[in-house]
Each structure stands twice: as C-alpha cells, then as structure tokens.
Amino acid sequence: MKKAIRNVLAVLLGLVIGSVVNMGLIMSGGDVIPPPEGADVSTMEGLKASMHLFEAKNFIFPFLAHALGTFAGALLAALIAASYKMRYAFGIGAAFMLGGIINSFLLPAPSWFIVTDLVGAYIPMAWFGGKLALGLQRKRSNITL
Template structure:
C-alpha cells in the first residue's frame, strides 16, 4: 500500500477510534453524574448551566477528551508507515480543534477550559505517539 495512503488511513482511524472512546466516556459521565433537571440533548439549556456546575461534572468530559485523544494518537502512530509522531499530533490537532469548538459552544468555567485546551489534546497526542512508537523507536 502506498505509504501516503496508509498514513492518511492512520489519521482517519485514530480520529474515528478516539471519537468513539470520547463518546463512550461522555455517556458514562452522564450516567455517573447526571445534571439535575437538564436534558443533555438541549444544548441551550446545557450551556446555561455549565458555568455553575460543580467540578465533579467536568471529570468525565476531561477524561473523554484526554483519553480519546490519547487512544486516537496511539492508533495513528501504530498504523502509520512513517512520521508516526506527526500522525499522532495531527490527530491531537483535530481533537484540539473540536475541543475549542465545544468549549465555545458550551462555555464552562475558565479553569476547565484552560485545563482542557492545554492538557487534554496536544500533550495526550504526544504521549500516545510516544507509546505507539515504543516498538519502533527509530521511526
């Protein structure tokens, strides 16, 4: 298979698998910590209560963003033929763009936005890339 095509497949696979992990953790969070009196599918109502939520309501969103990015970057690094870390960081960049968009649409407390944007994406993509390159350190 053409290495460029394989690297593109690596990024797409990482993005898809990471997104599935992200959504599973978000849904688990809604099961563990349901927001009282809010339909989570009503984005306007949800956005209205976000700034006033207790920190426990932000645990699973942060884990979803961080673990989803980590797993997606790991997959990209493992599947890629070359430029393993670059493919992992591309996945991290895609998740970062999504995270910025979500933090814009559902503005939470400033501490969460800062933590989410600064820690959950690029550092986790780098870590996933490092883990994914373990068996092939010269790549």
C-alpha cells in the first residue's frame, strides 16, 4: 500500500476510532455515575442549564472519554501510519484538543475541569499512544520465528 494512502487511512481511522471510544465512554458514564437530580443531559441546552448542578465526580467520565478517545485514536494512527508516526499521533491529539477547546466555549464547565482537560487529556495521551505504538512495532520487528 502506498505511503500516502496508509497515512490518510491512519488519520481517518484514528479520528473515527477515537471518536467512538470518546462517545462510548460519554454515553456509558451516566450509568456509572448518574447525573445530578434534575439535570437534563439529553440536549446541549439542557446540559448548559444544569451544569451548575454537577459535582467533581460528574466530570470523571468526560475526562476519561477525552483522554482515552485521544489515546486510542493516536495509538491507531501511529500503528497504521507509514511514516512520521509521532506526527500523526500528535495530529490526532491536536484534532481532539481543538474539539475540547470548542467544547469549553460551548459548555459552562468549571475552570478547573477545562484546564485539567485541556492540559492532561489530549497532548499527553497522544504522546503516550504514539510512544506505545512505536514500542509495539519495535518489539514486533525484533521477534524472529
């Protein structure tokens, strides 16, 4: 497969799989840590209106969704990319971080969460996903049959 095709595929699959992981955790988070009584989380308007009811525990799954979604996408992109694997991992991290920045303007989340999310969930997890992919590929290339 040509390098360009592999690299485009790495970006597309990294974004898709990262988004699936993110949304899966967001959707299941309410089952593990229920939203506050009276909070409407079914619409963006309801979420905005009820954000003041949320406690710190209600932000655990959104953080995990952002971090693990970025990690999964970056890991996959770096595994698939034909070249510049860390750049592709960081590209996925930057794309998800852009989404996090936009989200911070759309939802009135507490400042502590916005800072924690933007600093800890995106670029560090992209770095970790990229490094893990490089390590896995190095280990796989050292295995002889």
